[in-house]
Amino acid sequence: MLLRILHRTEYDYQGSVDMAQHMAHLRPVDTPSQRVLAHELRITPEPAARSDTTDVFGNQRSFFSLQSIHSTLTVEADSLVQTQAPQPLPEGAPWHGMSWERVREHFRYRAQAPFDAASEFLFASPHVARDDRFAAFARPAFASDRPALVAARALMERIHTEMTYESESTEVSTPALQALEQGKGVCQDFAHIMLGCLRTLGLPARYVSGYLLTRPPPGKPRLIGADASHAWVSVYVPAPADADAAVDGDDGTATSGGAWFDFDPTNNRCGWGSPGEDYVTLAIGRDFADVSPMRGVIQSGAGHKLSVAVTVAPPDELDLLQAGAGT
Structure with a gap:
């Protein structure tokens, strides 16, 4: 099954944020049951620094920092993943009957x-x-x-x-x-x-x-x-x-x-x-x-409003939805 995932996170701060550092776990991993064909992480405003690493559990994570004043932050992960049905466990498999x-x-x-x-x-x-x-x-x-x-x-x-x-x-x-x-x-x-x-x-x-x-x-x-x-x-x-x-x-x-x-x-x-x-x-x-999609620290005394929107759909269907929505 071919699936496209859009995961959009928006922070609307009740004042200005001077500096911020964030860690995101928003890139799917490659496993025997799935393969990541494409992935893009779009961040607004543009971060001053960004690095992508693998954590101790094998997850893909992105660190980024913002060093200019901002009142909103938008992070959108756009992933295309090919999945397959789980393999049935054969009756004679070595793990099947272990107590x-x-x-x-x-x-x-x-x-x-x-x-x-x-x-x-x-x-x-x-x-x-x-x-x-x-x-x-x-x-x-x-x-x-x-x-x-x-x-x-x-x-x-x-x-x-x-x-x-x-x-x-x-x-x-x-x-x-x-x-x-x-x-x-x-x-x-x-x-x-x-x-x-x-x-x-x-x-x-x-x-x-x-x-x-x-x-x-x-x-x-x-x-x-x-x-x-x-x-x-x-x-x-x-x-x-x-x-x-x-x-x-x-x-x-x-x-x-x-x-x-x-x-x-x-x-x-x-x-x-x-x-x-x-x-x-x-x-x-x-x-x-260990796997929070987004976490971070900010230098500001302001609160914030958080909104998260996730869409999972076959790519063709998602393209039609976006076209109809004018996005």
Whole structure:
């Protein structure tokens, strides 16, 4: 599937800003399930300095600074991405039947255990604590000897069924435990809750930010800027040989052959590589704090009004929409 994503962020300051520095995670990443064909980041006013780098998680990020007085800031990311449907997991795949307890034991600390890079996604992070309340919520999905991927899917389904999606019921900084206790939130909260459950049980899981192609209501046209960013979760399962090496206390020569599997508790969809070909992965991290689309510091005493508009559509359809809107 060929998708074009327009992500426009506007800051309207209630006064003048003297200087500013910003970091943006707005370029999708290349993965086995998607390929970035084109990307442009347009910034107004023109920044005095800009650099593009890769962060520790492999995400593409842009740093820019503004050193002249300005009262507005507009950042528009324009990306063209080719996606593909997630590969079905064959019944005989090495990860298919591995129990969640076996995955947990693979990551339990022991002297001279082989290193697995997924270990960094086991720990608490700014928005996601490790807490027994997460374990209690997740426990019905994690019966003894249940395959890890089956248990993760059951947890995803429980969050989807028992949590209520409600816009503006939380804020960007709302802790995952608070969202769990109030029983409602948005996609970011659902992803954080699932992360908290998995990590508290000893399973590595990471936050995925991105986009989802949405369908307008029947009879209604697609509107420019009416979409939004999305978030879901990836769960890691090591290959059986690696798990055995860790449990048996090998000499440390084992190499990781595991895989990440995506679960979207907001929409109850999952897949190997992505939840579907209508998803676009933007960035991965421990939680939202690692992959915020825009963050920065300004030298000013003024407040601001923020507006964000996202459009995800096939390129031909988006061209027609823009032509009709006169943009």
